[in-house]
Amino acid sequence: xxNSVIELVSxxxxxxxxxxxxxATHSDVNAFLAEQPGFIHRSLSEDSNGLLYDIVYWQGMExxxxxxxxxxxxKAGQALVALCDENTISxxxxxxxxxxxxxxxxx
Numbered sequence: 001x002x003n004s005v006i007e008l009v010s011x012x013x014x015x016x017x018x019x020x021x022x023x024a025t026h027s028d029v030n031a032f033l034a035e036q037p038g039f040i041h042r043s044l045s046e047d048s049n050g051l052l053y054d055i056v057y058w059q060g061m062e063x064x065x066x067x068x069x070x071x072x073x074x075k076a077g078q079a080l081v082a083l084c085d086e087n088t089i090s091x092x093x094x095x096x097x098x099x100x101x102x103x104x105x106x107x
Contacts, residue, residue, distance in 0.1 A: 003096040004040060005064045007056040010090045017083040022052075025083070028076035036070070038063025051088070057096075064093050 013022060026044075033039045038059035045053050058064035068091070071077035081089075 003099055005058040005061050006094050006096055007054075007058060007064050007068065008090075008092050008094070009054040009056075010088070011052055011054075011084045012050055012088040013052070013083055014085045021083055022080075025076065025080045029080055032071065032074055032076040033067070036063065036067040039067065061093060061095070068093075 013019075030042065033042055033056065040057035040059060042054070042056045045055075047053070056064075056067075058067065072081070
């Protein structure tokens with residue numbers, strides 16, 4: 001099986017962190033990810049309770065784990081993590097069981 005690896009990170013912002021501060025990290029985080037071997041796609045969403053879900057797709061577990069280590073040492077990663085309530089951070093990697101991809105106009 002040669003499916004993607006999904007990195008799922010969930011977290012809440014610190015009480016004194018704002019959505020504007022979070023938005024200000026997007027371009028640096030996305031630029032960092034785009035430079036990493038095996039990067040496929042990233043999305044960030046939020047549920048009705050304020051829990052954020054950062055989902056990144058990778059080609060292979062090794063690429064995902066290596067990028068995760070590099071991210072924590074990089075200024076983009078440090079800036080993002082500085083906004084997070086560390087008690088709420090959860091991270092996991094899992095291989096996709098099945099996948100499909102459709103080319104459509106995405107938002």
